[in-house]
Amino acid sequence: MSSPAPGLATQGPNWIGESSDDRIQVARVGYCQRMPAYTPPRPLVDAFERARVLDAPAQSIAKRVRQLLAQPRLKQAISGTWLGHPVHPPLTDVVIGSFLSASLLDVIAPHSGGTAARRLISVGITATLPTALTGISDWADTELSDERVRRVGLVHAELNSVALLLYTASLRARRRDRRLSGMLLAFAGATVLGFSGYLGGHMSYMRGIGVNQTAFDPGPPQWTAVLDSTELRDGQLHGTVAEDAPVLLVRHNGGLYAIHNRCSHRGCLLSEGELDGAVITCPCHGSQFDVRDGTLVRGPATTGQPQLDVRETNGHIEVRTATRG
Structure with missing residues (x-):
C-alpha cells in the first residue's frame, strides 16, 4: 500500500x-x-488586499460594469457560457504571449529588423480590449462578496493599463525607427505585465474567480439521510448539507430531485433563488439551471450543477453522489 x-x-x-x-x-x-x-510578492499582495482606500473607486467601476453588461445574451457571450469555460484565461494567453514574444525576439534576434516584434505587439494591443472586457466582467461578479478580490482586481486592471501604454509607446517608437527606445519600453511593459499576471493568478487560484464552485465537494458516496419526507412539499426548495456538500432538494410535478446547492458560477446558494417550473434562478447573477438534472439553462455560469442520486426510504429523503453508467 x-x-x-x-x-x-x-x-x-x-x-x-x-x-x-x-x-x-x-x-x-x-x-x-x-x-x-x-x-x-505576497507581502505586497497582502497589502493590496487590506487597502480599504481602493474600495470606493473599485465599487464605482464594478457597479458601472454590471449596468453595462446587464443584457443576458451579452453577459453570457462575455462570460463563456457558449464555450463551457470562462473566456478570459485563453485570451490572456494571446496578450501575454504576443507581448513577451516580441521582447524575446528583441533579445535573441536584435538585428532582424524588428518587423516580427512590431507585428506581435500589434496583435497584443488588439487582443487587449476583449481580454480586459471579459476579465472585468468576471471581477465585477465577485467583488460584492469578496473585498480582497475587489481591491486586488482594481490594482490588476491598473497595472494592465500601464503595460498597455508602455507597449503602445514601444510600437510607436519602433515605427519611428527608434528601436532601442522601443525595446526598453517593451521590457518595462513586460515587467509590469508579469506582476499584473501574478495578481491575476492570485485571484484565480487563491480566491477562486472563474473556478467551478462545485468541483471540490461532490457529496457522500453512500446513501445519506438529509430530510424527513414530510418536510418537502411540491414546488418547494430546501437547502441542506450532506457530508460538507450543499444540496438542493426539490419536488416538482411529483418527482423528487437533488442537485448541488452552490451555484457553479460564484458559489451563491440556489435555495435562496426562485423556482419557475423546473428552472431555478440563482439569486446573485441570474444563472438558471434545470433542477431535474442540473443542466445549465442560462449563464453567466459556464457549467451546470452536479446532480445527486435521491430516494425516499423509511420516511426519509436520502442522497448520494450520482452514479454513472
Whole structure:
C-alpha cells in the first residue's frame, strides 16, 4: 500500500483507484500541501488586499460594469457560457504571449529588423480590449462578496493599463525607427505585465474567480439521510448539507430531485433563488439551471450543477453522489 505524499495531512482519507498493485490515497476534504510561509510578492499582495482606500473607486467601476453588461445574451457571450469555460484565461494567453514574444525576439534576434516584434505587439494591443472586457466582467461578479478580490482586481486592471501604454509607446517608437527606445519600453511593459499576471493568478487560484464552485465537494458516496419526507412539499426548495456538500432538494410535478446547492458560477446558494417550473434562478447573477438534472439553462455560469442520486426510504429523503453508467 502506498503512503500519502510527503507534506500532506491525512484527514478523512478516501481510497480511489484501488487495485492489486497499489492504492492512491486522496482526501474528500482537508488534504493540504505544505506551502512556504513566505514568497516574495505576497507581502505586497497582502497589502493590496487590506487597502480599504481602493474600495470606493473599485465599487464605482464594478457597479458601472454590471449596468453595462446587464443584457443576458451579452453577459453570457462575455462570460463563456457558449464555450463551457470562462473566456478570459485563453485570451490572456494571446496578450501575454504576443507581448513577451516580441521582447524575446528583441533579445535573441536584435538585428532582424524588428518587423516580427512590431507585428506581435500589434496583435497584443488588439487582443487587449476583449481580454480586459471579459476579465472585468468576471471581477465585477465577485467583488460584492469578496473585498480582497475587489481591491486586488482594481490594482490588476491598473497595472494592465500601464503595460498597455508602455507597449503602445514601444510600437510607436519602433515605427519611428527608434528601436532601442522601443525595446526598453517593451521590457518595462513586460515587467509590469508579469506582476499584473501574478495578481491575476492570485485571484484565480487563491480566491477562486472563474473556478467551478462545485468541483471540490461532490457529496457522500453512500446513501445519506438529509430530510424527513414530510418536510418537502411540491414546488418547494430546501437547502441542506450532506457530508460538507450543499444540496438542493426539490419536488416538482411529483418527482423528487437533488442537485448541488452552490451555484457553479460564484458559489451563491440556489435555495435562496426562485423556482419557475423546473428552472431555478440563482439569486446573485441570474444563472438558471434545470433542477431535474442540473443542466445549465442560462449563464453567466459556464457549467451546470452536479446532480445527486435521491430516494425516499423509511420516511426519509436520502442522497448520494450520482452514479454513472
